[in-house]
Amino acid sequence: MTRHLAPRTIIILIMSALVAAQSVLSQLCTDSVCHFSLVIRRTKTMTHTRNLNGRRDTNSVKLRDDGRLELFSPLGNPAHPGKENVNGTLVPMEEVITTDGVQRNVITVNDMFPGPTIEVVEGAQVVVKVTNKLLTEATGIHWHGLHMRSTPYMDGVPYVTQCPIMPRESFVYRFNAEPAGTHFYHSHLRTQREDGLFGAFIVHRARSPIVPSIPVILHDWYHIEATPYWISNMFGLEHAGDGEYMLGAYERPFSHDGVKVSSRVFNSALINGRGRFGDNRAPLSTFMVPSGGHGNFRIIHVGPDYPFRFSVDQHELTVTASDGFDMTPRRVQSVIIYPGESYDVRINGTARPDLYWVRAETLRVGHCTKCYPYDEVVVVPDDVTEEVRAILRYQGVTADRDPTTTKRGCTNDNPCHVFNCPFAGYPEHLHTSCINMNDVEALALPSEGAGQSKATDRYAGHSRTTEAADVIEIFLNFNFAIGSSVNGRRFIGPTAPLHQNTTAATVPCDEELCLRSGCRCTHMIDIPYNQTIQLVMYNTFAPTSQTHHSVHIHGHAFQVVAMGYPSYNKTTGRYMQPNTDVKCKNDLWLCTDATWRDGPPLLNLINPPLKDTVLVPANGYTVVRFRSDNPGHWMLHCHNDQHMNEGMALVLREAADRHPPPPAGFPTCGDFTWSSEQYQSALDGGGPAVPPGPPDVQTTCTAPDLQVIALSAVGGAVVMAATLAAAIYCAINRKKAASPPAVTVAADAVPLKSNVGDA
């Protein structure tokens, strides 16, 4: 019988004896059933609301040169009663969502940015009522890193696991808090996460004391909201040329390995919702650490695009876990974190009591002067800095100023170590070495069985064998062959949750077409129950493999059993030749069918690290394993927002015959259409008596998908051909549509031959 305890949710501002964070509100619940309420709405940054004569008065806020915030109103003069005392009035920075000091619209959760941290104990039943108070947008919250065992329809992916939550509606999520560790929640509806719909979700290990910790939420930040950004770039992508907010080819940032970091115009970044644009004096987040003590930081990258290298001046980081899973601690100077990942790090207060810079820098070292082909890129170092800072303050230090610290140097005698590099190493002269995820060992803990995904062959030893009876190996190509895609398929999301089994809600993949020339479809891969699934996620075959990806799986964690890197020039750190372990079986460009060239590489099956989001290096590959013991529809996608939305995603339909049905009354949704006969029957007063028939013949062709993609792909040279192809496509479909049975023309399985996209 379910225990219905009175909710005893404790609202606390994290102010432990050990460590304190800036303005991150935590909701800690240690009960077996925990209730939370999240209210989603939009607001504007750099505004302040005050009570004035019994009414709420909202004004813009100006950032002064000294970093303080003052109210501002163009109406602030004696001619406007009630506004006389607006201009120049100082307001506490805690009462303002400042982001980077530039005003724009954002999404808040419970009026907070980032949203409140949810903290529960492993095994608790978590009940979250999400209320959508957005004006016109639907939403849905994904619980990133939680496995939703037995409740896959609670995974929070609109149109995949549930209907979107419409404006004014609420939806109650109810699920088990498992596994323990650092996770987060965020909108999974298109680009909504970028605008602020996120927060940390901490699951404390059962039967262990709750150790105070601080979420450190990283976010690359843009001065244009996600929707207009997306419209602009979709316009660019679909009409040849780059979007308004995309960098031109010669402006794009590159990392040491000669791989492009991003195509987005970098504005700024935020740590727990705060940063600075340029050299302005916007308030920054501050973390406190006791001298001689330590702080436990839970770093989460919720942002859409740029990876960050996180460090604290003059301090070592001890990395203890990633994506919630403990690993053998490693002491490093910095950790690189990609969108969707989390890292737990301990920082010891061993330096002189003072203020120190906390830094999250992008991987930019320069830009390209020869940008194509990707294996011949020439990168020229530049002094463009892309970073966000926060402040580490030793307890007792009261100085009200910025830190003046610098990073410690890396020398031959005292080299630096970087955790989770996307490449094999740094240029020699930097005296910096990489610890890659395949160098990492999981830390076995007594409660491993409960908290960590039921790992496979965990103590079986290193192996080259994938022939075991229950290992199913699936090769997945992430190399941008036709833009953001997996195995030559750009994902088209369904129009109704998959458990509804609405045939018309998905666009089937034309396998022959997808293999031959690429396609757009609702890409689903069936995996049987209770097998070891080995995913080989490869990103090879230049010239298209020009970016690293961070791939996230829902419903599982996986073991990272192997990673393969390209070859590098040791002096410069530059990429030279792609890894050749994976061999294409068909078209080299698309490579929708692949295998191992000489059998699988050495797989670490002894103590591989567990993660739910992992790097797939450019011109290399990553091999992961999980046990298919959690029936459901699970997204697998790149956590770069643009890549995902362009189609670098698929659904794993795991144990299709064992999906638990959603509870009675679970919302349903989907497309609606009706026929002329039904319409006539309605006019005649017959109403719904006529059974639903086929919809009307569609006479307007929807071929632009074909046309615009071809246009964007290769530019003007094929404009005429593409236009002609589209015309033929329309003509054929009109002819088809004119003959019974009538069909709608869907944008299905459109042939693609493009290298558009990326970002």
Ligand SMILES: [Cu+2]
């Ligand atoms: Cu990606």
